[in-house]
Amino acid sequence: MYIVPEKLGESNVVSPLFVQTNTRIVGTSFIPDDAFIPLEIEHYANFPGEVKQKYFEKAGPREKIYFNSENTVVGIVTCGGICPGLNNVIRSLVVELWFHYGVRNILGFRYGYEGLNPEKNLPPIQLEPEGVDEIHDEGGTILGTSRGPQDPEKMIACLRSTGVNLLFCIGGDGTHRGAYQLFQTVQNKKYPIAIIGIPKTIDNDILFTSRTFGFNTAIEEARKVLICAHTEAKSVRYGIGLVKLMGRDSGFVTADAVLASQLVNYAIIPEVPVDLYGEKGFLAWLEQRILTREHALIAIAEGAGKEWIKENKTQRDASGNILHPDIGIYLKDKMVEYFHDKQIPIQMKYFDPSYLIRSVPANAEDSAFCDALARNAVHAGMTGRTGITIGYIHNQFVHIPIEMVITGRKKVDPNGHLWLSVVASTGQPL
Amino acid sequence: MYIVPEKLGESNVVSPLFVQTNTRIVGTSFIPDDAFIPLEIEHYANFPGEVKQKYFEKAGPREKIYFNSENTVVGIVTCGGICPGLNNVIRSLVVELWFHYGVRNILGFRYGYEGLNPEKNLPPIQLEPEGVDEIHDEGGTILGTSRGPQDPEKMIACLRSTGVNLLFCIGGDGTHRGAYQLFQTVQNKKYPIAIIGIPKTIDNDILFTSRTFGFNTAIEEARKVLICAHTEAKSVRYGIGLVKLMGRDSGFVTADAVLASQLVNYAIIPEVPVDLYGEKGFLAWLEQRILTREHALIAIAEGAGKEWIKENKTQRDASGNILHPDIGIYLKDKMVEYFHDKQIPIQMKYFDPSYLIRSVPANAEDSAFCDALARNAVHAGMTGRTGITIGYIHNQFVHIPIEMVITGRKKVDPNGHLWLSVVASTGQPL
């Protein structure tokens, strides 16, 4: 059982890439439409039957495409929090569309989905290669971004009035939910508009995708912060460094930063609940550590510790993400209180570096990744595929139906090797 | 058809990791011995038959192991050119052996295989967690390294006299050839000594392995050099930046550095021959570029351009690698000559940054990768596996028989998507 995304129509257009590559054996360059990547690749020699599993269409340039250059008007929009690599993605979308597919009409919508709401009065920017040539040197997004949904009817009115028939929505969970609404509305009305998602989540928690852009850079920056926190903690007696890292629902940033730094003594993530109090609780462990080693470094994901807090007010931010009380501050206060009671004169050094981590330019690895991601998004869009996003599994880019990626979030497996490696590095109790 | 590596004996020892994890559902943590990862994972829906293909044993901790902590004497040796992450690998080998498997006898051999040659008079260092705790902050290798093989008989005499029964050989192609010789000799003599390889190649050209440690860091550093070369070139009229990058046989460093920087105008790698002269040759292209844009940035892999040079003296370095005439200098001279003849006053800025690229500490991503790599090597070694190296495909660590990895080198496919992405980025003719 595998997934074939809806096509807007039959591909009658020969890819302009064909012309460029036809001095070569072309067969290996274009991806055939029957190429798929399985979700599970492990093979168990002693397992008797066949595994029923998911397959995703392999991404890449197709020999026949749907859109031709003259009639294509492309829109690009960036939504949600900023993330290293946004400008790289914008740049490579423009460059691929312009030079390889001959598209000359590329609109950058301002400030996220707000830029698609005509009432916000934010006219889009015309994008050309020259204007985007150096934007990958900078963090953030030249288009601007915003959180939260806009009325799909209004957004479609905007697409219709600007003539956009291929829209790239770069963003996370909320953005993809918005893109899915847009896709459904467009489908219902039978408008020939393709909607392609490009996943952006610094938490790296998109389903069916091993890695999202900016994550690698984020770990680099998070490691720097952990090194600083370690220095602060061990330069004073009973010093405790506490670093709150990104991860609203998933502990990937925290886990990878622990492994990259090899400095953390205890890591706390949403997927692995921890008792604060009690003989086997975190605070008792920390007391022991502090008394014997005189310093400690703790990393906590922002989404961890929900079980510690009773009062469950479900406030949400503009994107619809649940707003939790600040768990870093909460834990800091509990530690201060605990050691005050124990009369151990700890020195608390608290770090909340999220803005500093996500606003830097993409590192080399993420830059190359963003380039490939954006070009594959263009390849997908130009074939007339819609309602899909660009995933990445087993080192391969694939097409994933947006409705699949918005069904949940990827999590750290508490029994899997990532988390066991973290525990091996920190030495914390299981 | 898949590969099961030879075992030295039946595993009767229960993994000490079992004890540590038995408060959990353990099944998911230990890797069963029948778990394999296929080399090819693409699925073609319209392809009728079954693909006959290679499978590799999945790496990871096993429930039953061969060595027990008291009787195990571990040796570690680093060979060949230095590479970011060597110290991380050494550190994590020691830490995993010590804290998880209880091994207390860990010897670090000095200066590569020379340290295993008793005649060189280089006594090994005793390694302990405290001594290696901060070595991952530094580039290079604390053990020292050297190129070239040593007599396997002498090395085995050294292993026998020091009591080493589990040897980790960290190095590239030559090192693995040496390890294979050692493995064969040990097998023939039926000595209970396990030989585990850990691939180290900054060229990223190990077969059946998508990525080797240090490569990611190397791309980061190579990008910096390309940015500098770009700055030099465009700050003068008719400025040409020429950067020679690593890649004795394969263009991976060059290709990835191009994609990460998006600055290079022409990339030359061993896998894609280029004519220097003629109407469609490189120099004619360059002349056009220089006259219209007034500057250019060229990247060349050190192993490229072999076809340009007739005189084929096959000198080799101490590791047995063929020593080619310096292709960067060669190309530089040809460019200077060409433009001198054309009376175009170019300004040549030549960069040969290999030492600067390979001697830095591992970046965050490589650090986490080295940690996992080393721990998987320990898991493999403790089960009594031998004659294998730790590979990495489709984001999974696997065991690869050393005899397979030394049959050739991984290459950039000139019709594959990596190279086509490079061409898309540079805009150079196919």
Added chain:
Amino acid sequence: MYIVPEKLGESNVVSPLFVQTNTRIVGTSFIPDDAFIPLEIEHYANFPGEVKQKYFEKAGPREKIYFNSENTVVGIVTCGGICPGLNNVIRSLVVELWFHYGVRNILGFRYGYEGLNPEKNLPPIQLEPEGVDEIHDEGGTILGTSRGPQDPEKMIACLRSTGVNLLFCIGGDGTHRGAYQLFQTVQNKKYPIAIIGIPKTIDNDILFTSRTFGFNTAIEEARKVLICAHTEAKSVRYGIGLVKLMGRDSGFVTADAVLASQLVNYAIIPEVPVDLYGEKGFLAWLEQRILTREHALIAIAEGAGKEWIKENKTQRDASGNILHPDIGIYLKDKMVEYFHDKQIPIQMKYFDPSYLIRSVPANAEDSAFCDALARNAVHAGMTGRTGITIGYIHNQFVHIPIEMVITGRKKVDPNGHLWLSVVASTGQPL
């Protein structure tokens, strides 16, 4: 009128440096005891009379010294908040004492002045060149630090029992006050113990000294934070980046970071009071900026804005520094409130990076500076000078009596060129 520091006795010992340099014309290497540097160096051609002014003894090696190597026991202590370069200073003190003056008895006291209080039970560490060889690669202090004074009588008891007769106190205002107390007590009791201060203040607010170590590094790090805050602010509509920087009483970090980044739109420092409200107030200016440019970047020194807050509780930290309410949080709240009332949907990005700025290793410039600073401190100490600290004016190291430096703090002159340059860069109203 100039200052000659008290000498402990007549210098009868010939400097061991003499031996090392006597194959050269030595006259230029040793500093004569009558060499002074004036505090004011500007010359006004039309000014009729002589300016009565301060002179400081020039630092550097002397031909005759007081201590000889065998009888000298050196103590080193680091106090107050950490600062880039502390380990460099420790390292160069040890290296200069050991290799040039032959001192073999060097004690590192743990955790600031606490390590000199026998009741704290913190035995000092014996320091040798080998142990400190690589410590300058790390931030923080290997000795540990603490805030606050200890009883001078107890500290002297410690010096007497350990035999220390030359103590280097590395720290800021509070540390120098402590050192002065120690100096006075020692003088009164006529103990032959020399007390040398080494100024450490990341705020760069030591009197009579143009620059303190770590400041240069701090500006480098502060600039990175400003770049991030700028990226965050301009990536959203009505984005405001607010960065709180170090500077308890002085705006030097803020001023220099503004000049280094050229990104800040408004800088607020303790020396230049600003009205928050009113037509010409900061918030009205900000409203105008936000409405026209849609984003803004604000930098504020932690000690600024005292005039905004009525409730004047004078809490102090352990070092005796007045604890002000957190002005960054205060200003952030006022901005949010103001724009909420105006119904302008600003997006506030607040940065408090002090720990991240001060915990990194020293940059190249600070490293070279620390080396010179420490060697000059050793030169001063070995002559038997006491009660002085090592200042730096007009690019020259000098001896400053500690009683002079604790009389106040260096301030940014609101009419001077530093502040006028800041205003020129930000474009803020004077």
Added chain:
Amino acid sequence: MYIVPEKLGESNVVSPLFVQTNTRIVGTSFIPDDAFIPLEIEHYANFPGEVKQKYFEKAGPREKIYFNSENTVVGIVTCGGICPGLNNVIRSLVVELWFHYGVRNILGFRYGYEGLNPEKNLPPIQLEPEGVDEIHDEGGTILGTSRGPQDPEKMIACLRSTGVNLLFCIGGDGTHRGAYQLFQTVQNKKYPIAIIGIPKTIDNDILFTSRTFGFNTAIEEARKVLICAHTEAKSVRYGIGLVKLMGRDSGFVTADAVLASQLVNYAIIPEVPVDLYGEKGFLAWLEQRILTREHALIAIAEGAGKEWIKENKTQRDASGNILHPDIGIYLKDKMVEYFHDKQIPIQMKYFDPSYLIRSVPANAEDSAFCDALARNAVHAGMTGRTGITIGYIHNQFVHIPIEMVITGRKKVDPNGHLWLSVVASTGQPL
């Protein structure tokens, strides 16, 4: 005796800065015309007489200026090798001229003095604040540069035809010689054109100036290279790292990089001749070092070792600098030869990083310095001063007649404290 630069006429124009600052006590902001900074500031208490010495006019804004905004046409030209900070200087010149002095006509000449030669057909660029706003993020020079002089008559024809009456020449020794020729020709012809120099030398060898822009950044980069070379050297047995650093006539880069890194074992600079051979020669010292420590790190300035090479062909580059045979390669070959003869299997790692050092963007300190330097150049130029360059002594910007700075080069004093500190750090023989 002090220097008053020639004025082009009486200052009748009131500085527009006056208006901006007149809500303050202005006296301290404007620099009076009788303010000077002495070259020597040391005071010797026992010295009987008065020292006859040089004074330089203090730089800074003047109350009365010569040029008014409407009639001023400014030219900017960058010459010689690139240097970190060039774009910062260009940016701050434009910003200061535009916002503070109201100048709207600012021309950027292309590719050094070539851009002032009408025959080269290189029309200047119109510079405005918006176009230069982000150029300080990049290394190199947006104007382009070239080496070598152009005919002053032709350059003056260019200035006359473009109407430029205030020219800023950013460059080194050769550039200042060119500027001086231009200044003299202009003076002779009584053209009302002011010529202001801005010193740019990464060697930091401009006379009467303690520091030039880019030097600080260069030391930061040079330190990185030294760390890499150290890693390479100590990772192999008998490894020798040899790093050639900038310094055609002066050893400042080498000396400061040694002090910043504390890693070098032997430093060789032009000012301190060293014997290669003989019992007390460098090679004998190195042999001893290699045999005892098994690795060594050597730094050499490119202009050192002239005494080693007999054949004295005085080739010169386009700027007129004498072209020496490459001393790094020379020394490398001699070392290889020596140890080959001694049958010591050294491993030579040679580094020539000059392009990588000089092409990066300015660090924070240099950025702030460039801003002040450029603004002071504008202040000087707007008063009608000519034939001067902007120096920096004792932490103060001053005006120096160009004819003074071209009389020679600043050198490291072999008996001074900089070099003695280097020797203290390396431990090399005096």
